[in-house]
Amino acid sequence: AxxxxxxxxxxxxxxxxxxxGLAGARNAGMRAANGTYLLFLDGDDVLVPGALAALDARLADTGDVDVLHFEHERVPWWEGEPANPAxxxxxxxxxxxxxxxxxxxxTGVLLPAWSAAWRRAFAAEQCLAFPPGHFTDIGWGGLAMLGAERVAVLRAVVVRHLVRRQGSRPNLPGGHHAELLxxxxxxxxxAADLEVSADRAGPLFEQLFAAVLKTAAxxxxxxxGRR
Incomplete structure (x- = not known):
């Protein structure tokens, strides 16, 4: 760097x-940023060629949005086919x-923070920060989407995520999985404080509950002893 x-x-x-950890690094980066939009990129991710131009063109089409979601590609570094879960x-x-x-x-629960561009002024207005601990993307994404008013999507791969053979830390055994709760x-x-409508609260609860149940099972x- x-x-x-x-x-x-x-x-x-x-x-x-x-x-x-990860949350502290991202929060420090946000405090130092001065651009219109925030992009997060972890050490095992790369932007695909032309990614920034594609994002710029899409934002020109949609106008200012609080969140621009985009696709990402998960690429195993040893074997297997790439996947596009978004x-x-x-x-x-x-x-x-x-x-x-x-x-x-x-809902912000199923996509990582690096699979979207976030309007910096929106994040500041909402006092958004990455919560400490593991699974911080779920906390950030869920809170951000509860506060967002205008969103858009780019149906193209922007980030290529390299899937390590040993897997990511959230998938390894340990008591840190309780932090998902x-x-x-x-x-x-x-969501309860904002009294969000049932059509938004329902999918949010379903996705959070599915993540907790998958981990617990x-x-x-x-x-x-902790299950």
């Missing part, structure tokens, strides 16, 4: 305390900018 900054004045390395979620959404209630499946509680509490993720 420092070498890139030496070559390009637009690059500004930002440091976050390691103990704050495509089915985005397939039946309206063509232009729309209110979140018109796309019931887009904290993220779900955070989102559901906000997995034979290896949680220690048997």
């Amino acid at each position: 420092a070498r890139h900054a030496e070559r390009d004045s637009r690059v500004a390395p930002v440091h976050a305390p390691p103990e704050q 495509a089915p979620l985005l397939a039946d959404t309206p063509d232009g900018a729309f209110a979140p209630g018109r796309a019931r499946g887009l 904290d993220q779900a509680d955070l989102v559901l509490a906000r 997995h034979p290896r993720r949680l220690p048997s």
Whole structure:
């Protein structure tokens, strides 16, 4: 990062305390950002060629939106076929900018934070920050979509995610899986405070409950004493 900054004045390395983890790093980046939209990219992700131009063109078509969801590709580094898990979620959404209630499946729970562009002013207005702990994308995405008023989608792959052979940390065994309950509680509490309509609350609860149930029923993720 420092070498890139030496070559390009637009690059500004930002440091976050390691103990704050992924959430702390992203929050530090948001505080330092000054662009119109926020894009998150983890160490095992890359932007596909032409990604930024495609995002710019799509935003020119839709106008200012709070969230622009896009597709991503999961690519196993050793063997297996690439997958595009976002495509089915985005397939039946309206063509232009729309209110979140018109796309019931887009609750923010099923897509990672790096599979969307987030309007920075919207994030600031909503006082959005990544919650500490594991599964922070669920907390962020759920809270963001509860506050969003105009969203849009780009039905094209923007990020290529490299799937590591050993799997991601959230899929490894350990007591950290209990933190999924904290993220779900955070989102559901906000939904209750906002008194969101049943057509939005229903899919949100279903997706959160499915994630919790999948983890609780997995034979290896949680220690048997905590299941």
